[in-house]
Amino acid sequence: MYQKRPQSITVTEAIKKMEHYCAYQERCHKDISNKLNTMRLIPEAKEKIILHLLEHNFLNEERYAKSFARGKFRIKKWGKQRIVRELKFRQISEYCIKTALKEIPKDEYLKTFHELAEKKFDAIIEKDIQKKRKKLIDYLLYRGWENQLVFEKARDLSE
Known part of the structure; x- marks a missing residue:
């Protein structure tokens, strides 16, 4: 068995592929760089493609x-x-x-937090209130909610 050599791709073909890749879903520079690395292009070609994507607003x-x-x-x-x-x-x-x-409205943010915390607290099956509180706190902190909000809510729910 011989190993098939990877096909070389032209810059024009790569640009078309990357335009489609960006049009399908928003991408960041890191996503684009990773994708271009899989295409095995020379650094100058990668730069040219990224520049093209920026100029034509595919990458923002x-x-x-x-x-x-x-x-x-x-x-x-x-x-x-x-x-x-x-x-x-x-x-x-x-x-x-x-x-x-700034895209996240403050009132919606707090409303979502309280709904999520209450739903999770009710879903935790734990007899010991301290363990239940700890599980809620761990869950909310992992999700990235602010410490102050999390600890206040845990105290309120476990009283």
């Missing part, structure tokens, strides 16, 4: 950050700390992170 870090923050908050019910941590992991700038967090 601020738009990505806003979309990410809205989605993770509304769908996965993440708190701001978890969203910030994940955006930093994706190498998003501080400016874009701050802008993204």
Whole structure:
């Protein structure tokens, strides 16, 4: 058995693929770099492709950050700390992170937090109130909710 050599791809073909990749879903620079690395292109070609994507608005870090923050908050019910941590992991700038967090209305944020905490507290099957509180706190902190909110809510629910 011989091993098939990877097909070489032209810059034009790579641009078309990356346009489609970006149009399908918002992407960050890190996603694009990882995808381009799998295509085995020379660094100059990668730069040219990224520049093309930026110029034609296929790649926009601020738009990505806003979309990410809205989605993770509304769908996965993440708190701001978890969203910030994940955006930093994706190498998003501080400016874009701050802008993204403005996408989450404060009243909706608190309402979601209280609903999530109450639902989880009721779902935890634990006789010992201290263990139940600990499980709730661990769950909410993992989800990225602020310490102050979490500890206040845990105290309120376990009284």
